[in-house]
Amino acid sequence: MSKVDVLLGLQWGDEGKGKVVDVLTPNYEVIARFQGGPNAGHTLEFDGKKYVLHTIPSGIFRPKAINVIGNGVVIDPVVLQKEIAALKLEGVDVDSRLLVSRKAHLILPTHRFLDAASEASKGKEKIGSTLKGIGPAYMDKTGRNGLRVGDLENPDFLKKYQELKDKHLQLLTFYKFDFDIKETEKLWFESLEELKKLKFINSEYFVHQCFEQGKNILAEGAQGSLLDIDFGTYPFVTSSNTTCAGACTGLGLPPSAIGRVIGIFKAYCTRVGSGPFVTELLDDVGEKIRQKGKEFGSTTGRARRCGWLDIPALKYACMVNGTTELFMMKSDVIAGFEKVKICTAYKINGKEIEGIPFDFTAQDIQPVYQELNGWKEFETVSKFKELPHELQSYIKFIEEKVGVPITLVSTGPGRNQTIFR
Numbered sequence: 001m002s003k004v005d006v007l008l009g010l011q012w013g014d015e016g017k018g019k020v021v022d023v024l025t026p027n028y029e030v031i032a033r034f035q036g037g038p039n040a041g042h043t044l045e046f047d048g049k050k051y052v053l054h055t056i057p058s059g060i061f062r063p064k065a066i067n068v069i070g071n072g073v074v075i076d077p078v079v080l081q082k083e084i085a086a087l088k089l090e091g092v093d094v095d096s097r098l099l100v101s102r103k104a105h106l107i108l109p110t111h112r113f114l115d116a117a118s119e120a121s122k123g124k125e126k127i128g129s130t131l132k133g134i135g136p137a138y139m140d141k142t143g144r145n146g147l148r149v150g151d152l153e154n155p156d157f158l159k160k161y162q163e164l165k166d167k168h169l170q171l172l173t174f175y176k177f178d179f180d181i182k183e184t185e186k187l188w189f190e191s192l193e194e195l196k197k198l199k200f201i202n203s204e205y206f207v208h209q210c211f212e213q214g215k216n217i218l219a220e221g222a223q224g225s226l227l228d229i230d231f232g233t234y235p236f237v238t239s240s241n242t243t244c245a246g247a248c249t250g251l252g253l254p255p256s257a258i259g260r261v262i263g264i265f266k267a268y269c270t271r272v273g274s275g276p277f278v279t280e281l282l283d284d285v286g287e288k289i290r291q292k293g294k295e296f297g298s299t300t301g302r303a304r305r306c307g308w309l310d311i312p313a314l315k316y317a318c319m320v321n322g323t324t325e326l327f328m329m330k331s332d333v334i335a336g337f338e339k340v341k342i343c344t345a346y347k348i349n350g351k352e353i354e355g356i357p358f359d360f361t362a363q364d365i366q367p368v369y370q371e372l373n374g375w376k377e378f379e380t381v382s383k384f385k386e387l388p389h390e391l392q393s394y395i396k397f398i399e400e401k402v403g404v405p406i407t408l409v410s411t412g413p414g415r416n417q418t419i420f421r
């Protein structure tokens with residue numbers, strides 16, 4: 001029987017999941033998002049055009065694949081409606097390719113206000129949230145107050161909505177925060193009508209049936225392991241399990257169903273929002289990477305912080321995910337440097353340590369770097385052996401340090417700029 005493959009980010013998000021899922025989709029019959037929501041921005045580039053998806057799985061452009069929004073996802077119908085409209089303009093037959101779990105939770109307008117109010121109240125300590133209402137929506141889910149897609153089919157939906165909204169309005173009185181509920185609510189209700197046109201499913205049954213029928217399923221993660229609610233750089237994280245276990249809870253899959261665990265990472269690191277970042281480059285090297293890698297958020301447009309590759313963090317992410325293989329992205333971006341650096345350990349209060357600490361903020365943490373020869377700019381090639389030798393050495397160095405094979409190397413945003421080993 002085939003297994004469900006999981007593709008997830010190993011860093012702080014934006015590793016290139018959208019590109020890779022789009023490239024892999026011809027091998028799969030079902031693509032399923034298992035967590036996160038409109039905080040995600042997954043970019044796909046082909047035929048000279050660029051698309052950014054937030055809620056919809058990145059297999060949507062391939063005519064033969066069914067795309068599932070799983071129970072672990074939180075949906076803002078306003079964002080989803082915009083995504084659907086943009087896809088329809090491109091002639092994508094969304095209605096026949098997209099299914100939505102009844103158990104996925106809804107992001108209410110007041111969730112977004114609460115997110116913004118909470119961040120504003122934190123001042124300098126803010127998380128740097130995308131302000132899409134993710135935290136408050138997951139809080140209502142775990143607090144057992146949430147509204148789910150399936151509730152839209154019940155006659156008491158409006159009553160439930162009103163009760164939750166009233167509760168949120170009470171909470172909002174604690175914050176000095178201005179908001180316009182009328183207009184936002186109007187848009188939200190309009191977009192619910194669009195959401196209702198989609199096919200709702202009991203996704204755990206659907207995914208299970210596909211699995212039993214031997215269909216190839218790819219679970220698409222959002223964010224990255226270092227933003228995981230349990231294993232990320234808490235509290236500077238998102239509110240869901242972005243790691244492999246999230247694919248089980250976010251789709252209703254038993255752990256034994258999981259096959260390949262594909263961890264994807266950039267040849268360097270980026271982070272958007274606040275929080276610790278040991279290898280961050282605040283100099284012109286960081287600026288060069290940002291400009292060359294176009295490191296500006298796909299969802300918020302914010303400049304992404306940039307730095308060298310962090311092996312202790314990568315190893316940690318591989319450990320908690322049980323990563324079976326690695327895909328390395330954006331190796332073209334750090335071409336042209338005479339030397340490149342890789343952080344192989346952390347020095348905490350002068351002492352070198354293995355692994356990553358419980359609390360990044362309480363101590364003085366310095367990266368221990370190893371310097372490797374850089375590689376020159378290169379044309380798109382199709383074979384690993386045709387890559388610059390120094391880049392091949394860089395890849396082998398990472399494999400040795402992390403102990404997981406790198407089976408795909410991406411050298412540009414396009415579909416063809418992908419080398420399978």
Ligand code: GDP
Nearest residue numbers: 014015016017018041042043330410411412413
């Ligand atoms: P995601 O959230 O993981 O899907 O990643 P994003 O879409 O937010 O950010 C990745 C960005 O890098 C997108 O603009 C991609 O088009 C781009 N990209 C992906 N792979 C490569 C690559 O190998 N090289 C370059 N230069 N860009 C890439």
Ligand code: IMO
Nearest residue numbers: 013014039040041128129130222223238272273
């Ligand atoms: P994709 O799927 C990068 C970050 C935010 C913030 C923190 C919490 O495109 O890789 P939230 O809105 O979840 O409350 O924000 O997490 N963040 C992301 N960073 N890529 C993402 O998604 C992200 N989703 C959330 O910047 O620091």
Ligand code: MG
Nearest residue numbers: 014041042298
């Ligand atoms: Mg992104």
